[in-house]
Amino acid sequence: MSAHLQKRKRGRPRKATVNEQSIPNNSDDEIYDELPAAIRTVSGELLDTALASVIVEEEIPTVGKLKRSQGASTKLQDALDHLPALREQITQSLHHNPGIGCPCACGDQNAVFTCSLCSGRQMLCSACTVKQHSQHPFHRIFQWKTDVYGSAFSPISLLDLGLVLDACTNGFQPCPRASSDTMKLTVVAVNGIHELKIRLCGCRSPATERLYERWEQLLQLRLFPATFAFPRTAFDFHALEQFHVQSLTSKITVYDYIRSLEKLTDAVFPQDVTDRYREFARSFRIWRFLALERRAGQQHGIDSHVPHRTEGGLATRCPACPEVGFNISRAEIDALPDDLKYTSRLVLSVDANFKAQRKNKKTKEDSGDIVLNAGHAFFPDDQDFTEYIKVTDAAKIKEPNPEPEGIICNHFNAKTLQNMAKFKNVVISGVVAVQCARHGFFLPGALVDLTRGEAYNRTDYAVCNVLAENHLNENIAITYDIWCQYGINLPKRVQKFFNTLYPLAKLVFGGIPKMHIHNHREFCELIYNLNWLVGMGLITGEMIESSWAELNLTAGSTKEQNHGNRHDSLDEACNNWNWDKLIRLADTLVRLYCDAKLQLNRRQNDFNGHCSTVPPEKLAEWHSIPAETTFDVNGKVVNCPFELKLENGPPTHQAAYRKLMEEEFSNKKQKLGLFEGDSAIIAIGLAIERDQCSVARLVSAKRPDQEDVISNRRNQLTDKLTEFRQVLLERVPALKTLLRDPISEKPEITRLFLPSEFSAIQRDDYDLVALASIEYALREGLAHDTLQEIRNAIRAFNITINFKKTHITGTGANTRAQTHAMVQYNDIRILATGYKVQREALMRLGLPPTDTVLRPLLKKHLKGKDGQALRAGQSRELESWIWRVARPEGMSEAQAKDWQFEMDRMRYFRLRASVDRATEEINILEAEFKRCKTAFDRYAMIWAEMAQAPQSLVLGKSAYAVKKARMFAKLAMRSENARASLDKAYGDALKRQEKRDAEQAAKDAQDAEMEEEGGDQELFEVDLVRDMHTG
Structure with a gap:
């Protein structure tokens, strides 16, 4: 044994990390009553010869301590060492100034005033302070004062020092038409709430020759008026911008933001500060709407440049998904070969969120509250949606049972828990939304309110809004956790209430997200499994779940808001989510591409390994069969190659x-x-x-x-x-x-x-x-599922050993193959422990200890012939009971062989489909890179054109359009550079993956040797059980 491992063995056995699973000792003569020596116990003599190098000390990579950068505690200790000096100097800097009492630079008075925001800590007299802050009216001024308690700085406002802000200036010169009267104004700024005097002017508008109104003059000062007739309160643009960003990132509410400004104004008596909560909340809604409208291009007339879109659109859209007429043309789609048509497919994801509720308020709501976005963002137009709901509710739509016996797939998350949930004291119980499934962008007009659970008519409205927006693309798919029920009569419902979309709805197909599908019935797993649907790539359908986690952070405030404010707030949250996705999309596509390439390598190796164990004539036969489920004209399944077709099989x-x-x-x-x-x-x-x-x-x-x-x-x-x-x-x-x-x-x-x-x-x-x-019934099925997983794992392990023995040469290659085999062996042991967990629970429920089907699983049983190379005497070896448990009793040798071929056939098609999905993903990502850059280039061109349009001749509008054109040009360049760096990015990802695999395999090898010496006594069994596959 190496010195490193000897030292480890003498010490206290370490616990396994999350990636270092192993089986503990047991005293009941079942699994691992004695830890296996290396990995010889799995397949007998084959392992003794092929993996003898496992116990050769020199070939086991030694894993030392992981290299880590200095932790936070190290940096903290450095600060603690300077703590005494920090105390003194910070206090000195905040509460004293060496220039106190000295003559001011102007020479007229002594300098007793300072500003907490100006750099340099300069002391000034009152006149110089006012002069210096004519362009900084919201700075905090402090005066050095002496009273009975002593001398210290005391806050004083610029208003008290005589500052008057001119509403109109020509550079630094006051307006010649300035009024002699002043207006007192309360201003909310980023550092507190201020009182100011403003001198208005008598200038006239060049366009209309009318006098500028007060609120217009405030806007020239970048102050947003709280009212428009006689404004007495205004909000600094910077404060509105700051809150806008913080409300989206930190989810801070208006109430908390205003409370924080009050404390910045007066930390001792914040309750005495003028309360501007209601005024700020009302003004921010207008500010937010105007910002959304401006960024969407509606102020510049963008609708004329994108006529295929719904007018007035405010939503940020996905640049990588196919949008016919924008980032891809109909001619380009038609020119694609049939086997690549899927690269232009739009995949939608539908899901409901029951946290985005609205409470049934005890106090009367503001009936006059309106939705400023008016159906142009993510929520649809209120009037149209309400009329639709009335019509569909009146029709009393009922979904007919999809099967003669009336059994509907009761997916427990999507239906049972929803049926059991309580929606008390809420007017709105949640929302249902549609996203692009590949990139997670909320889609315009596809966010609707729910009242009690997921009603089909409400989901239909969201889905059909998306179909209407994308009616030029006939290749659309949907993922939905209840698609097996929802999709059955979707075309019929669309024909009845959205007749013009019926031809497109007939072409829509769907699947069930990968996490949810394991709790559906077996038929759903075969027909709606994204792993088996051609052209779906590696999409999971679960990305929409991550957006709910973000959106739920706003639910605490939106559930208290009135109807209009809630819709606007959720619209903004969704749009911000989309924007964050858009600016990182190039990097995301690179990451997905690297992952797809790594997945393809792994899946191709697994597929090739399986094919090497199948007779060539069978491979030729299976290769001629499409790896997809086929249907007849009535939609009935003709053939599903992924289904295990056994007359008598185990319960699952x-x-x-x-x-x-x-x-x-x-x-x-x-x-x-x-x-x-x-x-x-x-x-x-x-x-x-x-x-x-x-x-x-x-x-x-x-x-x-x-x-x-x-x-x-x-x-x-x-x-x-x-x-x-x-x-x-x-x-x-x-x-x-x-x-x-x-x-x-x-x-x-x-x-x-x-x-x-x-x-x-x-x-x-x-x-x-x-x-x-x-x-009992469900655990019995899980036990049989786990046995099947064990059989597959042993087969894969034997294939690895055989391949290593036959094809691998050289120390480095042998070491990598050996460590890979160790990982596979650990998988076998983990699954074995999972089986034991199910069996022990079944025994407590009444399973006889002497049951002849679900027997005790001993370490000697974890071996098998499948995947091994043929050798003399193999046919005479007794096979472990785990290979016979799923077979019908009384099989002849020929029948048993046919039974095993069926198992191999199912595994062949599933592995082949997994390779196809990874290959599709790479092709899809290549197309998405192209569409992404095309979209950014198109946006840059549109904004550049709008900068020169007649309505943009106002210099501010033109400058903003130029700014947006530059921004999209940079995004296009970033996308192009990302695509050019794919080979390098994949190479780096491959190196990282190989390094992780080597480190993990070395750890597994160390654990195996420690087990041989009797180590790891402290591990408890539940720590070793992986998430068990339930279907």
Whole structure:
């Protein structure tokens, strides 16, 4: 053993990190009652010969301490060393000045005034102070004063010193038409609330020859008036801009912002400062709308340059998604070969958010409140939407059952929890939105309010607004977590209420996001799985979820707002989200491209490895079959190559869930008084159990850089546990006493109160018998799913070993292959532990210890012939029981061979589809780079044209248009440079990935050797269980 590992062994065994999983010792003679020696136990003699180098000391890379930059504590200590000097000098700088009492530079008076914002800490007399601040009226002035307590600085306003601000100036000269009268004004600036005197002028407008009104003169001073008849309050443009940015980034409210300005004005008596909360809130709404209108180009008449868009549009749009007539032409789409048509596909993502609510206020609302954006941003026009809802609600639309028996896929997150949710004291229960699924941009007119759950007619309105905007593109797909239900009759609903869009709606197809699909029935997983849909690339369909996390931060304030203000605020939040996406889009595309290339390499290797174990004649047969699901003219499935076609197979989690849902429907139909939703409750509990395992692994790793991740994951887990307990309490009131206990600060070890956690007597006392039978069925399916995963992992491991032995030469290449095999072996052990977790829970629910199907899994069982090279005597070796558990009993050798070929066939098509998706992703990204630059170039050209347009002859409008043209030209250049750097970026990403793989594999090799010596005794089992695949 190397000296490094010997030293580690003598010390206290270290805990595995989140990436260093291994199986603990057990005393019950099941898995790992004795830790395996290296990795010989998986496939017998093959591993003894092929991986002998695992125990050769010189070939195990030694992993020392990770190189880290100096932490925050090091920098903090440096500051602490200077703390005494810091105390003295900061206090001296803030509260004294060496120039106090000296003659002022003008020579007239002594200098007793200073400004906290001017640099240089210069002391001045009163006259020089006023003169110097004629262009800085919002600076804070302090006077050195002496009283009975002594001498110190005291605040004094420029108003008290005699400053009068001229509303109209010619350079630094006062206006000759200035009035002798002055107007007192309260001004809200970034550093507090000020009182000023302003001298108005008698100038006339060159265009109309009328006198400028007071509010117009204030605007010349960059002050926004609170009212327009006789303004007495105004807001500095800088303050409005600052709050605008802070409200979008820090989610600060108007109330908090004004309170902070009051404290900056007078920290001792902020309550005495003039309150300008209501005036600021009202003025900011106007300011925000004008900024949105200006940035969208509406003040410059941009609609004439983009006639294919809806007039008055205020939304920031995705430059990479295909927009016919802007960044791609119809002719370019038609010229694409059939096998690349998918690169011009627009993919939409639909989802609902039930945090963006609006409360039912006890006080009367402002009935006159209006939406300034008026349907031109993300929310549709109020009047049109209200009339549509009245018509569709009156029609009493009901979705017919998609299947003869009436079983609808009851995806628990999208339906069951929503059905159980309570929408008390709210007028609006949430929103449903449509985004571009590939880049996460909210789409214009596609954000609508919900009143009770996800109503199809409201979602239809959002979707059809997007279809209308993109009617020139006939290649549109939708991802939605309830697409299996929603999409069935979408064309019929569109034909009835949006007749002109019906031809396009018939062409729309969809899928279910990758995270959500695992909780759907098996049919959905095969038909609507994005992994199997041709032309979808590596899209997940889940990007919209991340935008909700951002939008929910504004929900605390928007739920209290009136209808119009809420719509404008959410419009602005969505637009800001889009803008942040737009300015980083080039970098995002580079990252996605590198990831796609890495994914393609890995998937291609897996596919090639599998093909090497399949007879050539079978490969030729399978290659001639399209790797996609085919349908007949009526939409019925003709062939799905990804489906495992076995006459007799094991129960799976999805099959069990499907059967239970059918039974629930039947019970309801027969009015037997049984509970609907029990299956979903247990499925939710099992999903949370997996989340607990995931968090527990992170916690056990004790990595300082993961503290924020752990905190966020724990908060998410606590929310899930709270919601689950509420649902469980409604179903099982007898658990009220137990469920009353608060959730621990460590939610990963909090009890779920699933039936398997109780004894048989307790289950009877708490009325958990029915739920126990459901849990048994679902866990039985999970156990069989895990066994299938183990078989696949062993097969992949054997392929790696065989390939290494046959094709790998050289020390470096052998070391990399060896460490890769170690990673695969760890995967096998993790899955084995996951199986044990399910089996032990099943035994508590009644599974006999002597069950002949779900048997104890010993370390000697974790081996198999699949994927091994043929060798003498192999056919006489006894195969482990895990390879026979899914086969029907009494198979002949030929039947068993055919059965295995079917398993290989399904895996072949799934691996082939995964390679196709990665290849598609690269092609799509290439097209997106081109469209992105085209869009930026087009925007730059449009703004340049608008700068020269007659309506832009006003110098300010023209200058703004030039500024925007330059901005988009820079974005176009950045996009072009990003595309040119793809090869280098991918090379760097590949090196980083290889380094990570090597470090991880070396750690795994060390752990394996430590296990051989009996180390890692402190690891607990749940820390090692990976998130179990549920379907």
